[in-house]
Amino acid sequence: MNILTYICSADFIYMWIRVATPILLAALGSVVCSKAGVVNLGLEGTMLISALFGVLGSVYGNSLFWGLLAGVAAAVIVSAIFAYFHLILQANNVLCGTAVNTMATGLTVFVLQLATGEKGNSSSLKSFAFPNIEIPLIKEIPVIGEVISGHNALTYVALLMVFLIYILMYKTPLGLRMRAVGENPDAASSVGQNVIQIRFIAILICGALTGLGGMYLSMGYLSMFVRDMTAGRGFIALAACSMGQATPIGALVSSMIFAFFDGLSNILQVLKIPSEFVQMLPYLATIIGLTVYSIQQSIRVKQRMKK
Amino acid sequence: MAEALHMKHIVKVYSNGVMANKDVTLCVNQGEIHALSGENGAGKSTLMKILFGEEQATSGEIFVNGAKVNITSPQMAIGLGIGMVHQHFMLVPSLTVTENMIMGIEPKKGLLIDEKYARQQVEEIGKKYNLYIDPEKKVADLTVGQKQKVEILKALFRGAKILILDEPTAVLTPQETVELFEELKNLKKSGYTIIFISHKLNEIKELCDRITIIRRGVTMGVHQVASVTEEDISRLMVGRDVVLTIDKKPASPGKALIQVKNLRVVDENGNAQVDDVSFSLREGEILGIAGVEGNGQSQLVQAITGLGPYTSGSIMVNGQDIRGKSVQNIRDLKLAHIPEDRMTSGAAAKLSITENIIADKLGWKRFSGRGILKKKAIREYGDEMVRDYQILCKSQDVEIGSLSGGNIQKAVLARELSGEPKVIIANQPTRGVDVGATEFIRKQLIDMRDQKNGVLLITSDLNEVLGLSDSLIVLFEGKIVAYISDVSSMTEAQLGTYMLGIEKQEEAQIKEALHE
Numbered sequence: 001m002n003i004l005t006y007i008c009s010a011d012f013i014y015m016w017i018r019v020a021t022p023i024l025l026a027a028l029g030s031v032v033c034s035k036a037g038v039v040n041l042g043l044e045g046t047m048l049i050s051a052l053f054g055v056l057g058s059v060y061g062n063s064l065f066w067g068l069l070a071g072v073a074a075a076v077i078v079s080a081i082f083a084y085f086h087l088i089l090q091a092n093n094v095l096c097g098t099a100v101n102t103m104a105t106g107l108t109v110f111v112l113q114l115a116t117g118e119k120g121n122s123s124s125l126k127s128f129a130f131p132n133i134e135i136p137l138i139k140e141i142p143v144i145g146e147v148i149s150g151h152n153a154l155t156y157v158a159l160l161m162v163f164l165i166y167i168l169m170y171k172t173p174l175g176l177r178m179r180a181v182g183e184n185p186d187a188a189s190s191v192g193q194n195v196i197q198i199r200f201i202a203i204l205i206c207g208a209l210t211g212l213g214g215m216y217l218s219m220g221y222l223s224m225f226v227r228d229m230t231a232g233r234g235f236i237a238l239a240a241c242s243m244g245q246a247t248p249i250g251a252l253v254s255s256m257i258f259a260f261f262d263g264l265s266n267i268l269q270v271l272k273i274p275s276e277f278v279q280m281l282p283y284l285a286t287i288i289g290l291t292v293y294s295i296q297q298s299i300r301v302k303q304r305m306k307k
Numbered sequence: 308m309a310e311a312l313h314m315k316h317i318v319k320v321y322s323n324g325v326m327a328n329k330d331v332t333l334c335v336n337q338g339e340i341h342a343l344s345g346e347n348g349a350g351k352s353t354l355m356k357i358l359f360g361e362e363q364a365t366s367g368e369i370f371v372n373g374a375k376v377n378i379t380s381p382q383m384a385i386g387l388g389i390g391m392v393h394q395h396f397m398l399v400p401s402l403t404v405t406e407n408m409i410m411g412i413e414p415k416k417g418l419l420i421d422e423k424y425a426r427q428q429v430e431e432i433g434k435k436y437n438l439y440i441d442p443e444k445k446v447a448d449l450t451v452g453q454k455q456k457v458e459i460l461k462a463l464f465r466g467a468k469i470l471i472l473d474e475p476t477a478v479l480t481p482q483e484t485v486e487l488f489e490e491l492k493n494l495k496k497s498g499y500t501i502i503f504i505s506h507k508l509n510e511i512k513e514l515c516d517r518i519t520i521i522r523r524g525v526t527m528g529v530h531q532v533a534s535v536t537e538e539d540i541s542r543l544m545v546g547r548d549v550v551l552t553i554d555k556k557p558a559s560p561g562k563a564l565i566q567v568k569n570l571r572v573v574d575e576n577g578n579a580q581v582d583d584v585s586f587s588l589r590e591g592e593i594l595g596i597a598g599v600e601g602n603g604q605s606q607l608v609q610a611i612t613g614l615g616p617y618t619s620g621s622i623m624v625n626g627q628d629i630r631g632k633s634v635q636n637i638r639d640l641k642l643a644h645i646p647e648d649r650m651t652s653g654a655a656a657k658l659s660i661t662e663n664i665i666a667d668k669l670g671w672k673r674f675s676g677r678g679i680l681k682k683k684a685i686r687e688y689g690d691e692m693v694r695d696y697q698i699l700c701k702s703q704d705v706e707i708g709s710l711s712g713g714n715i716q717k718a719v720l721a722r723e724l725s726g727e728p729k730v731i732i733a734n735q736p737t738r739g740v741d742v743g744a745t746e747f748i749r750k751q752l753i754d755m756r757d758q759k760n761g762v763l764l765i766t767s768d769l770n771e772v773l774g775l776s777d778s779l780i781v782l783f784e785g786k787i788v789a790y791i792s793d794v795s796s797m798t799e800a801q802l803g804t805y806m807l808g809i810e811k812q813e814e815a816q817i818k819e820a821l822h823e
Contacts, residue, residue: 173413173420180399180410187397191411191465192382 006267010146015266017147018221020259021155022047022230025213026237027244027251028158028165029206034246035169036202037182041097042082044234045104046207047214050075052108054215055225056115058128067128067219075211076204078104083203087196101234109227122218122225129223130154130216152220154212161209166248168205178202213237236282243286258282310373311337311469311500312358317367319353325739327353328364329524335469340491340501342511342532345521345544346599346767351504354521355471359391360384371469390462394473396454397461400447404440404457405429408464432464437493451576452483459490469500476510477601480578488514506544506599508537508807520544541803545769555753558777560589563623563822564730564761565611570620572606572785580606581617582785586820588730593752593762595776595794597769599806603785604765605647608734611763612644613637614652625729638667643728645719647735647765649712653719656708660700661689663707664722696721697747713744720751731755734765749775769799780820781805788812790820 006012026043033040050071057070082100085091109119116124130153139149169175177198180188185195213233218225236258243257244250265278312335319328328350335341345351356362358369360378369376371387378384384391398407405422408429414421426442433439438456446454455475462470472491476484491501491514503515511518511532518535520527520543527543565588572581581603588594598604609615611622613634622629624640638644646652654663665685669675674685689703696717700710707715716736723731733752737745752762752775766772772779773794781789781802789805789812791797804810 167419171419171422173415176402176406176410176413176420180402180406183401184397184399187399187407188410190381190391190393190397191461192380192385193411 003267003271007264010143012263012267013147014150016256016259016263017151017155019262020255021152021158022213022216022221022233023237023240023258024158024252024255025154025161025216026210026234027240027255028161028248029209029213030238030241031165031244031246031248031251032169032178032202032209033206034241035175035182036178036199037185038086038199038203039093039097039238040079040082040203040206041094041238042078042100042104042234043097043206043210043237044230044232045097045101046075046078046082046210047217047230047234048104048108048228049078050211050214051218051229052111052122052225054211055122055125055127055218056111058219059115059125064128064130064219068215071215071219072208072211075214076207079203079207079210080200082207083200087199087203105228108225112225112227120227125224127219127223127225129219152216154216154220157212158216161212162248162252165209169248174198174201210234210237239283239286243289257285261285309337310370311335312372312502313370314354314358315368315370317354317357317369318365319350319357319362320365327524328357328367331367331521331524331526333519333526334529335500335502336517337500338495338498339516340495340503340514342515342518343502343504343521344506344511344518344540346506349521349544350524351521352473355391355473355502355504358384359389359471385465385467388466388468390459390465390467390470392455392458392462392470392472392475394475394477396458398446398454398457400445402446403442404444404446404449405442407446407457408442408461412465429460429464432460436460436463436490436497438490450483451478452480452486455479455483455487456490468498469502470494471502471504473504475503476505476507478576480576484510506807508540508809511540512537537807537809538800538804541807541809542800545799545803545806553749553753553774555775556757558592558756560592560777561759563587563589564625565763566621566623566821567607567611568621568623568821570607570610570622571618572603572610572616573618574606580785581610584620584782584785584787585818586780586787586790587822588761588763589822590729590759590761591756592777593756593764593775595772595779596763596765596782597772597779597802597806598767598782600767602782604734604782606785607782608644608647608732608765612642612732638726641727641729643723643726643731645716645723645731645733645736647738649715649719650708654707654715657706659689659704660693660698660707660710660718661685661703663718664689664692664725667722667726692718692721692725696751711741713740716740716748717744720748724751724755728755729760731760731762732765733762735767736764737766737768737771769802773797773799773802783808783811787817787820790817792819 026047030040030043053074054067054071058064058067061067078100082096086093086096112122113119116122118124132150133153133156135149139145169179177188177193181193181195181198189195217229240254240258241251243254261278261282265275268278314333317328317331320326331350331354333354343351353362357364360380360383369378376387405426409425414424429442438460440453440456446457475487479487495501505511515532517529518532518540519529520540522544568585570581570584571579573579584607596604606615610617613629613632624637624642627640629637650656665674665688674681693700693703698714698717700714707718736748740748756762764776776794779791779794779797780787783806788808
């Protein structure tokens with residue numbers, strides 16, 4: 001019973017939101033890409049690279065601003081490389097994505113060692129971190145204040161992004177073109193749209209968002225870079241994006257679902273339930289969810305055929 | 308009347324050497340509905356692609372409103388006031404009508420799309436041309452006819468003055484067609500110029516002012532629709548250049564190998580693609596199926612081979628009903644299929660010649676045992692096939708995709724005929740194949756017939772269907788309109804009138820196709 005009380009506690013909910021932040025940011029990036037018809041498998045590597053370069057930028061630039069700039073720039077450059085190979089040289093996107101991920105693992109450790117002499121983490125460097133923000137008034141409210149206020153700045157940015165990406169995709173000309181290019185590139189090009197250009201832009205936007213997610217890990221969640229610290233979050237973000245039907249709200253909801261089980265696994269370990277079992281739950285939930293969804297879809301298609 | 312468009316002596320040679328347009332001239336007056344007509348493969352689509360900037364002409368000149376232009380992209384064509392309504396709609400299903408229409412030229416308010424103004428514009432233009440569609444509806448929820456309206460509106464919205472409609476009625480129900488014609492006549496009254504691509508003579512008669520006919524990449528002249536008869540048009544469209552004589556013994560048909568009774572195939576839009584078709588294919592005969600493409604031939608072949616569904620009726624192959632049977636089951640009834648499109652369904656381009664040839668024989672004891680392929684036996688067989696079917700290649704190991712069309716087709720033939728079939732469905736067996744290979748393939752089909760097998764020959768090549776077939780069925784709009792038991796008595800002019808739906812035989816005569 002004490003699990004339930006813990007799950008309902010403000011502490012857990014606070015942690016839940018915290019865990020969801022990086023997944024949400026990367027998932028939103030993936031939403032933009034997917035809508036434009038590109039599956040970006042390189043999210044994991046992009047996150048890792050921005051996590052490191054954010055730290056290094058803030059150390060060498062001696063300010064948070066340079067950290068932010070370096071982190072986002074690194075992510076955007078990596079994405080541009082991905083886009084160049086995938087869109088212009090027309091390489092397979094699975095191959096490009098895997099290349100980004102594999103390169104990121106090696107590159108981050110290599111650069112980390114050049115900068116610090118160590119291969120494990122950047123604790124010897126004094127990195128800046130994104131501040132936690134106390135929201136006036138709201139923080140005074142009992143429980144709700146505890147849950148909503150005092151999060152990292154990037155958490156609020158992530159939530160704001162849900163709204164901004166929604167506006168971008170559904171209210172602006174660029175968003176309309178991205179959705180058209182993703183669904184029927186021939187239709188878009190028949191009215192003079194440059195499919196490659198629009199997809200390129202989508203990949204860069206995705207890169208910037210994913211970069212923020214990566215930096216949250218090393219400059220929010222922790223205040224240092226640890227090798228392979230993304231630990232599969234890029235892939236979880238991809239799953240969250242697909243599960244959420246590649247919509248911003250859907251990505252938010254599915255990121256929260258994944259984060260819930262992630263948070264839960266921390267507690268359940270105390271109860272001697274193997275953490276590996278618990279960590280399996282979000283994926284199990286995804287499979288079940290997707291199965292139910294596909295069955296519903298096929299029933300709907302059959303009904304339409306009958307008409 | 309002023310000329311809206313003049314395409315002079317257009318020649319188009321594709322990089323693979325195919326000459327799609329040899330010498331085409333098209334002159335369209337302002338404010339007329341001009342029919343562009345010709346058989347499939349005559350070069351209509353290529354000509355329109357050139358006009359819309361999707362292809363570049365090898366030589367020739369284009370004048371729009373009297374000024375010489377060089378159209379290199381669809382945007383340029385749009386800029387010149389040319390709008391294309393593609394046969395396969397260029398629409399994004401999950402977007403609304405408004406979103407589809409404004410894409411690329413969105414009205415803006417600050418950074419955002421001015422949705423209200425956009426909707427208003429879409430509504431206005433729809434009402435103005437009597438083509439009103441709810442701007443808020445998703446395209447996926449529209450009927451085919453409505454989607455077509457959106458396509459027309461899309462072109463008008465971008466300022467098109469010359470509208471090209473590529474076989475617009477092919478996808479419409481009769482009621483929708485009537486509606487479309489009303490709309491087009493309205494547009495004509497408002498001063499728009501319309502190029503109407505079609506080979507349906509009744510529609511051309513009803514709607515168009517003048518007609519340009521293309522046959523095999525050459526224009527056969529331009530005529531006032533009112534002053535030519537349907538027979539004239541059909542003669543110009545489907546005339547034979549050279550009469551082909553194919554040496555063959557008279558047929559001596561035996562019992563039925565395929566019996567199709569009251570077959571209907573209805574597509575997802577509810578249109579009957581194959582409509583109450585009944586016939587028999589007997590052993591020792593080549594039964595030709597003639598018809599302008601898109602009159603149900605593909606659906607008929609798919610139904611018989613098990614590749615596509617059929618709604619009602621029955622198909623017996625070698626005495627067995629094939630309903631519910633898999634493609635494999637049907638092939639096991641000694642049915643071979645030479646598919647229409649050899650690159651997508653006839654061969655696996657990346658596999659070697661031999662691998663393609665034995666693809667349907669992997670279960671033979673001769674070629675595999677205990678789950679392992681017998682390399683040596685397969686190689687020997689491959690060599691034998693390459694020799695017997697005169698496949699020109701460096702070795703049997705080369706990728707089949709690297710061969711010429713004729714040699715790929717010979718390899719497909721090798722696979723299909725080497726399994727000792729009783730029934731051969733040959734769909735466009737010599738399309739895009741060189742003269743030598745064509746002769747070889749035709750000879751093989753005749754040999755199969757002489758060995759008491761049945762051949763169902765579907766072809767849009769008039770020479771082939773008249774020269775090769777023993778008896779003949781003509782399909783028009785999914786129905787059999789004629790059955791000719793002795794092809795040698797048939798003239799091409801007569802065939803043309805059946806193919807274009809001008810004439811139809813008596814029911815009793817058509818029933819003879821069943822041989823009951």
